[in-house]
Amino acid sequence: MDKEYDTRGVHVICDMYGVKYDLLENINYLEQLGRFAIAVAGATYVDVVKKKFQPQGTTLLFLLEESHLSFHCYSEKSFLALDIFTCGNANPEKALDYIIKQLQPERVYRKTIIRGVEPN
Numbered sequence: 001m002d003k004e005y006d007t008r009g010v011h012v013i014c015d016m017y018g019v020k021y022d023l024l025e026n027i028n029y030l031e032q033l034g035r036f037a038i039a040v041a042g043a044t045y046v047d048v049v050k051k052k053f054q055p056q057g058t059t060l061l062f063l064l065e066e067s068h069l070s071f072h073c074y075s076e077k078s079f080l081a082l083d084i085f086t087c088g089n090a091n092p093e094k095a096l097d098y099i100i101k102q103l104q105p106e107r108v109y110r111k112t113i114i115r116g117v118e119p120n
Contacts, residue, residue, distance in 0.1 A: 007116030009067065009087035012096050016080040018106025024075040027058050033102055034062050034069055041095035043069075043086055066090045080105070087116070 023029060027050055038045050044065035051059045056076050062069040066086040073080050082099065084092035093112065100108055 006087070009085055009115045010092050011085040011113040011115050012083075012092040012110065013113070014080075014082040014096055014100075014108060014110040016082065016100070016103060016105035016108055017078060019073075019078050019080050019103050021056075021075050021078060023103060024058060024073040024078070024080060025056060027052050027060070030058060030060055030071055030073070033099060034060060034071065037084075037095035037098045038062060038064060038069060040098045041084070041086065041090045041092055043090035043092075043095070064090070069095065078106075085115070 031048060031050060034048070035045060046063040046065055048063070049061045053059070058071065058073045058075065060071045064086065066088050068083070068085055069092075070083045071080060072082075080103070082096065084095050086092045096110065
């Protein structure tokens with residue numbers, strides 16, 4: 001018999017304003033930041049797809065065994081849209097807290113959504 005998986009997941013979305021331009025433009029830094037955040041969350045890294053836009057902007061999408069983490073940077077506006085979705089025992093809130101601590105945005109708006117659980 002195949003293993004049965006729980007559909008419950010935690011999806012954290014976050015808008016960060018006032019992030020330093022140079023950090024949002026440094027795709028190698030953001031990749032390392034994402035990898036460390038994934039480890040902090042207790043998630044399992046699978047792969048990353050990344051794109052550096054011209055004249056500015058970056059997008060990174062990390063594939064996790066537990067789902068994904070994504071960065072979408074509007075560097076010219078000092079804005080980062082972040083998305084972390086995990087299932088299992090990984091904790092995306094820990095990853096988000098780590099990223100916020102490293103990037104030190106001026107303002108943060110975050111929301112946590114529980115997914116895969118039907119309302120009663």
